[in-house]
Amino acid sequence: MRSALALTSVLCLAACGGARPAPEGARTTVVSLQKIDCEACGAELVADLRERPGVYAVSFDRRRAEIVVTASPSFDVTGTVKQLAADEGFEAVIGAGKGHYAGWATFPEGADARTIAEGGADIPDLGAHVVKGKVTVIDFSARWCLPCRKLDAHMARVLGAQGDVAYRRLDIGDWDTPLARRYLKHVPRLPYVIVYGTSGAQVDAIAGLSTEALDAAIARARGR
The missing domain is CATH 3.30.70.100 (Alpha-Beta Plaits)
Known part of the structure; x- marks a missing residue:
């Protein structure tokens, strides 16, 4: 469970x-x-x-x-x-x-970061939000989740230093929303992050807060 x-x-x-x-x-x-x-x-x-x-x-x-x-x-x-x-x-x-x-972290001006789902609203096609030519980080999170806030702050620092990374945040609302039911049936904890390479291929998926694993996935995703 x-x-x-x-x-x-x-x-x-x-x-x-x-x-x-x-x-x-x-x-x-x-x-x-x-x-x-x-x-x-x-x-x-x-x-x-x-x-x-x-x-x-x-x-x-x-x-x-x-x-x-x-x-x-x-x-x-x-x-x-x-x-x-x-x-x-x-x-x-x-x-x-x-x-x-409280609000999410403040990202540097010009950073390619945005929220694409609020309150668990469904997103049928994640692929439509993957940015070709950049490493894309898709983050399933919730406002009540403290580890999610820590990851969000980490991504603000990443985007401040790495202009080839795009960040897309999805607020699941809770575990019973349409968004969570579609993508998180077998996910044990938040945040849940999917990393896509510059070609659009999925490189990694990480459940729970691990900034080290995320940084490593972003590095691997370049050129893939």
Whole structure:
């Protein structure tokens, strides 16, 4: 079973394992998290809130970057979550639909880098996005995936130094989206990177963060 699913199970235990029966009059509040850089940020808040007196249930939706808290009317959900978020360097606002992750790395001006899929939207033909005459790196990633962010930052440095490399990022959204179902059925972890040579032929595919393996694949891809 892919490690991402195992991690999801851990997060679910953190979010749901300590739920207490909610008495009549308990209130449910949705808090959107902003500028977080991985799903662990939300899981840590859930773990903290779960131990607080007056909190009956907490869950975290990693795709929407939202925490749902069921608590006693006397428990200050807003103030507590905002303070916890501030302590970790991100923001929290009350209400659904306002959560978002931090942006991707900033690439040098003129770098051949772009996002070609957002939120798991399907891309039927990867070949259409391979740049002939350049080494093309196709990166399946997700905004909640911290190793994906590390790889993205590495690619910003690569493109800053190597003008013959093109980078195409695909945000899978989650493991159940059309994009993930098409390409990642047998992929155990993110990021998942496919490297194509200058002729358009696939040279390597790498699951998980390994900048050393990626750099080696890029070097091999030249002239192939």
